[in-house]
Amino acid sequence: MRVVFGLVLIVGLALAGAAVYMFKEYQDNMQRALMQEQAKKAPAIATTPVFIATRALAYGEVLTPEDVQQVDWPRTALPEGIFSEEAALFPDDNDAPRYVRRAMEKGEAILEVKVTEPGTEAGLxxxxxxxxxxxxxxxxxxxxxxxxxxxxxxxxxxxxxxxxxxxxxxxxxxxxxxxxxxxxxxxxxxxxxxxxxxxxxxxxxxxxxxxxxxxxxxxxxxxxxxxxxxxxxxxxxxxxxxxxxGIPLAEETAPVQQAPAPEDRVCTIRNRRGSEVVEIPIPCTD
Structure with missing residues (x-):
């Protein structure tokens, strides 16, 4: 009797374990199917690796590899002058370091206009x-x-x-x-x-x-x-x-001098008639 009871208990435990395993497998399959469906619906966003600041950087500081990290940045929102390769940002293993010439906050993209050329200090x-x-x-x-x-x-x-x-x-x-x-x-x-x-x-x-x-x-x-x-x-x-x-020029304020009108000339000749002198007008010849 005890042997039968033991066999029944073992068989029951085996069936229960199988049921739990099958249920878990079913849940995992459903989760994977759901994630695949969501991935199909989500639009694919093209990205480009971009270096950003890992801390606040002040004017004049030396830029080191520890101050930056690479993240994926949407290509549709790329700022101008980004660095996507470490060799471009730190050429020759940073033998000639770059300097910060514009202050940057943590998480801000490292741009060409914000750092100097390699080996050039942040001066004029x-x-x-x-x-x-x-x-x-x-x-x-x-x-x-x-x-x-x-x-x-x-x-x-x-x-x-x-x-x-x-x-x-x-x-x-x-x-x-x-x-x-x-x-x-x-x-x-x-x-x-x-x-x-x-x-x-x-x-x-x-x-x-x-x-x-x-x-x-x-x-x-x-x-x-x-x-x-x-x-x-x-x-x-x-x-x-x-x-x-608003003062007009001197030539504008000076009174206009008008030329005198020409006088009418009268030419005459004189004739004496006894004790009387008579003037007779004649046309002017000059």
Whole structure:
């Protein structure tokens, strides 16, 4: 009797185990089928490997392989100037390191405009493109937009001075949309406080250098800040004291001298008749 009971118990346990195994297998198959169905419905997103910052990076820091990691980035939203290969970001095993020239937050993509070329420090030379030169302009609180200028801003440059043959000062727009690359001795575009600068440095071509050098030595330069998204081109602007005050030119205010009307000429001859002299009009011959 005990043997029969033991056999029944063993058979029951075996059947129960088989039932549990079959149920689990059924659940796994259903889960796999559901995942495959969802994968078919989900749109495929093409990605590209992109290096991002693993921590907040400040201006002037050396960029090292420990500061970045590679992630998949949707191709439809790729920013311009990304790095997708480590050899391009850190050539020659980072023997000539790159430097951060624009601050970046954790998770932000590493872009070409935010780091220097290999071996180039984050100074003025890293912000000058081919054919451009750095030129310093002396400013104060009035001519320097009250300390609201930052590296990376664009400004219009006005010249004020005296011109030979003209009375009073004369103001003219001489350069438009010039990029600032440094304020005093700082090229950091992430300044957090207002600074009254004494000099600003701009990136211009050699011809513009000659223009600004001549203008700065013969008059006073003033800066006008251009809006961030303003892509308009300033037209030629010239203002003198007369146009400012609405005073017409001297030749316009002088009274017009009218020529006198010609007088009618009368030619005569005289005849004496006894004691009386008579004048007789005749046509003038000259």
């Amino acid at each position: 030379t890293s912000r000058l493109t081919r054919g451009m030169r750095a030129f310093a302009i002396s400013v104060d609180v009035a001519t320097g937009v009250s300390g609201f200028l930052r590296p990376g801003d664009r400004v219009d440059v006005y010249w004020t001075g005296r011109v030979d043959g003209m009375r009073g000062d004369f103001t003219k727009l001489i350069e438009s949309g010039v990029e600032l690359i440094a304020i005093d001795q700082s090229a950091n575009s992430d300044l957090s406080e207002t600074t009254i600068a004494q000099t600003v440095t701009v990136a211009i071509n050699p011809q513009q250098v000659a223009t600004l050098a001549q203008a700065q030595s013969t008059g006073r330069l003033s800066l006008s800040l251009v809006g961030l998204y303003d892509d308009t081109v300033a037209e030629a602007i010239e203002v003198d004291q007369r146009s400012l005050l």
